Amino acid sequence: MQFKDYYQVLGVDRTATADEIKKAFRRMARKYHPDLSREPEAEERMKEVNEAYAVLADAEKRVAYDQLAQGYQPGQDFRPPPDWDSGFEFSTHGFSPGEAAEFSDFFAGLFGQTGGRPHRGRGATGPVHGDDHRAKVLLDLEDAFTGATRQISLRIPQLDSQGHVGVGTRTLSVKIPKGVCEGQMIRLAGQGAPGSGGAPAGDLLLEVHFKPHPRFRTDGRNLHLDLPVTPWEAVLGAVVTVDLPPGSLRVRVPEGAQGGRRLRVRGRGIPGEPPGDLLLDIRIVVPPADTPRARELYETMARDLAFDPRQQGRE
Numbered sequence: 001m002q003f004k005d006y007y008q009v010l011g012v013d014r015t016a017t018a019d020e021i022k023k024a025f026r027r028m029a030r031k032y033h034p035d036l037s038r039e040p041e042a043e044e045r046m047k048e049v050n051e052a053y054a055v056l057a058d059a060e061k062r063v064a065y066d067q068l069a070q071g072y073q074p075g076q077d078f079r080p081p082p083d084w085d086s087g088f089e090f091s092t093h094g095f096s097p098g099e100a101a102e103f104s105d106f107f108a109g110l111f112g113q114t115g116g117r118p119h120r121g122r123g124a125t126g127p128v129h130g131d132d133h134r135a136k137v138l139l140d141l142e143d144a145f146t147g148a149t150r151q152i153s154l155r156i157p158q159l160d161s162q163g164h165v166g167v168g169t170r171t172l173s174v175k176i177p178k179g180v181c182e183g184q185m186i187r188l189a190g191q192g193a194p195g196s197g198g199a200p201a202g203d204l205l206l207e208v209h210f211k212p213h214p215r216f217r218t219d220g221r222n223l224h225l226d227l228p229v230t231p232w233e234a235v236l237g238a239v240v241t242v243d244l245p246p247g248s249l250r251v252r253v254p255e256g257a258q259g260g261r262r263l264r265v266r267g268r269g270i271p272g273e274p275p276g277d278l279l280l281d282i283r284i285v286v287p288p289a290d291t292p293r294a295r296e297l298y299e300t301m302a303r304d305l306a307f308d309p310r311q312q313g314r315e
Helices: 006-010 018-032 042-056 059-068 105-111 141-146 231-236 292-304 309-314
Strands: 089-091 133-139 148-159 165-176 185-188 204-210 216-219 222-229 238-244 247-253 262-265 278-284
Touching: 006 018, 006 042, 018 042, 042 059, 042 105, 059 089, 059 105, 059 148, 059 165, 089 148, 133 141, 133 148, 141 148, 165 185, 222 238, 222 247, 231 238, 231 278, 238 278, 247 262, 247 278
Parallel strands: 133 204, 222 278
Antiparallel strands: 089 133, 148 165, 185 204, 216 222, 238 247, 262 278
8 A cells, every 4th residue: 555644635744733733624625625626636635635634633643653654755655564553552432444444545554443432422411431542562472471560651642832742651560461362452440531520431451462572473372383303303203392481391203204294282372261282383404514424424314315305296
């Protein structure tokens, strides 16, 4: 999809205040509203203006967009970086996927998600429960095995006295439950928006994602790992040690194992009810012939084994 410069669409500077953005939107609306405008492609331009205003008039979305937009030009091919929105706190009464679909793929890809307690808009009477807020957080995989209490900082919009939007931070102490998995929600009661008329505040929903790990990959509660073995361990079979976040595990490599074969160790993935499995993909690592003795051994195998793996594929 193509990157959209919402400031350019509204004709305002990136340092524009909320009032300046509102004035620019009204000016553009008078120019391109389909019922009033004689401009060519007025309807399409009005959609672009509405989309830009939906982001820049919302302090939460604007703060996230400003960070994401650095270094991109209008029309440039764009793919959001992985977890670009982690650490941003959003109100959940934004756009549903259906509403976001009225705008561009760019907008829907960034802001077309919502969740939590539905928002009661203007005109609601009586006590109103505060809106839930939502944020994506990146945790260490090791925390899923042991549980932990972590200090998590979230980025929130902050307006100065002139109405310019900036980034503020609020830090929370969060208990990470043992067995938490990718996509799970941690609910912090009363940490969302305040209620009105004596109603309680909303909750803060933290959507769990794991930081990239140098060794492991996750799929739900299952844990994936490439298992390097020597040629003789693969041919003769062996018992090898696998280091896991909570400790080590002895695993049997069956005799005659081929590269790419997957071993499953049940119940040794992320804890839970039930726990996940540990999935080991065998990767045969060939030692180098970097000494005269090593080279001699390879020459002996080449002469005595008479093995041609390519011949097997032609049979």
